[in-house]
Amino acid sequence: MTEYHLLIDGALEAGAATIDVVNPATARAFATAPRADRAQLDRAVAAARRAFPAWAALGYPARRERLEAFADAVAARFDDFVALLTLEQGKPLAQAAHEIGGTIAALRYFAAQTLEPHVIRATDLERITEHRAPLGVVAAITPWNFPMILLMLKVAPALVTGNTVIAKPAATTPLTTLLLGEVAAPILPAGVFQTIADANDLGAALAAHTGVAHVSFTGSTATGKKVLVATADRLARSTLELGGNDAALVLDDADVATVAPGIFAAAMLNAGQVCLAAKRVYAPASLYEALCAALAALADAAVVGDGLEPGTQIGPVQNRVQYEKVLGYLADARNSGRIIAGGEAIARDGYFIAPTIVRDIGDSASLVREEQFGPVLPILSYDTLDEAIERINASDYGLGGTVWTADPARGEDVARRIDSGTIWVNRHLDLPFDVAFGGAKQSGIGRQQGLAGLEEFTQARVVNVAL
Numbered sequence: 001m002t003e004y005h006l007l008i009d010g011a012l013e014a015g016a017a018t019i020d021v022v023n024p025a026t027a028r029a030f031a032t033a034p035r036a037d038r039a040q041l042d043r044a045v046a047a048a049r050r051a052f053p054a055w056a057a058l059g060y061p062a063r064r065e066r067l068e069a070f071a072d073a074v075a076a077r078f079d080d081f082v083a084l085l086t087l088e089q090g091k092p093l094a095q096a097a098h099e100i101g102g103t104i105a106a107l108r109y110f111a112a113q114t115l116e117p118h119v120i121r122a123t124d125l126e127r128i129t130e131h132r133a134p135l136g137v138v139a140a141i142t143p144w145n146f147p148m149i150l151l152m153l154k155v156a157p158a159l160v161t162g163n164t165v166i167a168k169p170a171a172t173t174p175l176t177t178l179l180l181g182e183v184a185a186p187i188l189p190a191g192v193f194q195t196i197a198d199a200n201d202l203g204a205a206l207a208a209h210t211g212v213a214h215v216s217f218t219g220s221t222a223t224g225k226k227v228l229v230a231t232a233d234r235l236a237r238s239t240l241e242l243g244g245n246d247a248a249l250v251l252d253d254a255d256v257a258t259v260a261p262g263i264f265a266a267a268m269l270n271a272g273q274v275c276l277a278a279k280r281v282y283a284p285a286s287l288y289e290a291l292c293a294a295l296a297a298l299a300d301a302a303v304v305g306d307g308l309e310p311g312t313q314i315g316p317v318q319n320r321v322q323y324e325k326v327l328g329y330l331a332d333a334r335n336s337g338r339i340i341a342g343g344e345a346i347a348r349d350g351y352f353i354a355p356t357i358v359r360d361i362g363d364s365a366s367l368v369r370e371e372q373f374g375p376v377l378p379i380l381s382y383d384t385l386d387e388a389i390e391r392i393n394a395s396d397y398g399l400g401g402t403v404w405t406a407d408p409a410r411g412e413d414v415a416r417r418i419d420s421g422t423i424w425v426n427r428h429l430d431l432p433f434d435v436a437f438g439g440a441k442q443s444g445i446g447r448q449q450g451l452a453g454l455e456e457f458t459q460a461r462v463v464n465v466a467l
Helices: 038-058 060-076 078-089 093-111 149-160 175-184 203-208 221-232 256-272 288-301 320-336 385-393 408-415 450-455
Strands: 006-008 011-013 017-023 028-035 118-122 126-134 137-141 164-168 193-195 214-218 237-241 246-250 278-284 338-341 356-359 376-382 400-404 422-425 458-466
Touching (some): 006 038, 017 078, 028 078, 038 126, 038 164, 060 093, 078 093, 078 175, 137 149, 164 175, 164 203, 203 221, 214 221, 221 237, 246 256, 256 278, 256 376, 278 288, 288 338, 288 356, 320 338, 450 458
Parallel strands (some): 137 164, 137 214, 164 193, 246 278, 400 422
Antiparallel strands (some): 006 193, 017 028, 126 458
């Protein structure tokens, strides 16, 4: 069995204990991971603080060189990362390969970025310039649905801007992060990048640690609120990408045969375990029957199975806790709507649930109001566009959303009325690295990617000089 290690202060080491890592396609442990204790966490923070001044002083060109070497080393282990990601997360190999490819691309992209001084005013009498300075130690706390790409969207911009980083993965998907630490160990200076795995018991301590200057967290809204409280006492910075209940709004000019596959993919990618997934569909009454039938047919035809098996399109739910939650939403759907595809767990080892389509369900149902985070999609009917937008915006969440229409210009006008951080028209999950994203309302605070995402990891320093 492969051994995995924490990376602390440049050295790979065992944890104070171990945790089993379960393959969600079999519901059985296939590896053990080191479990850090509070003493190891404290040593990691201390090492990151020691490493910070020298790493920040290197400057962008030297940091870029190190990060490009890091990207090369990850690329050299591409197949190892892909296989390990499928084993611990459950997603099909093709989706795992896409995630690892995106992880490498993100590292290369952000390695090439700089935040140059900005001249605010320059006259014969004065020169006022804004500089961006790194913050210090960044805690990157990531979820189990996309353990690699979501981590790299924190690590790469934090490192290139001169911060040091401690990565803490979810307890059920620690291995790819630990492998990333193994790859980084001979390339990055001691303390610059470190990995701490736990059993969901060190996140609060890391967020509240006085040596941490910024917490970048992706996860549930409930946990994000706890992170915000943990950082508030010392006024530490935080970037929070939290839960979503994204709506897919179908306009009355849409062609059902054209838009249905896009909506289905937006809902079922990664077994629906995507913060920006389409989690509720609003269809005009004139198209409702046709859209329900089309989505049900797609659900019935989808190939569900072990991500290692050729042809698998939808893998398992990642862990037992989430699996039980999704089964609860299925029970709610039976009582509050009509299931027209799927609707049950698949009788095999692992946490498999058939992709499910639910119709004739009301806005007050749990499946509609809450973030199901699984392969279950409710479809709701509307009579007027104003009514549909009002119902969509009534949610406490505002992460993303989609609009589906035969008229992109009309779709753009409608998208501007939806209270979410990102709204796509006739596409989904298009997230170029130079475009920032983040949530509205209870879906988060701050931005990731783009110039705004880089600046999240820095402090503005205005230098005002009389000439």
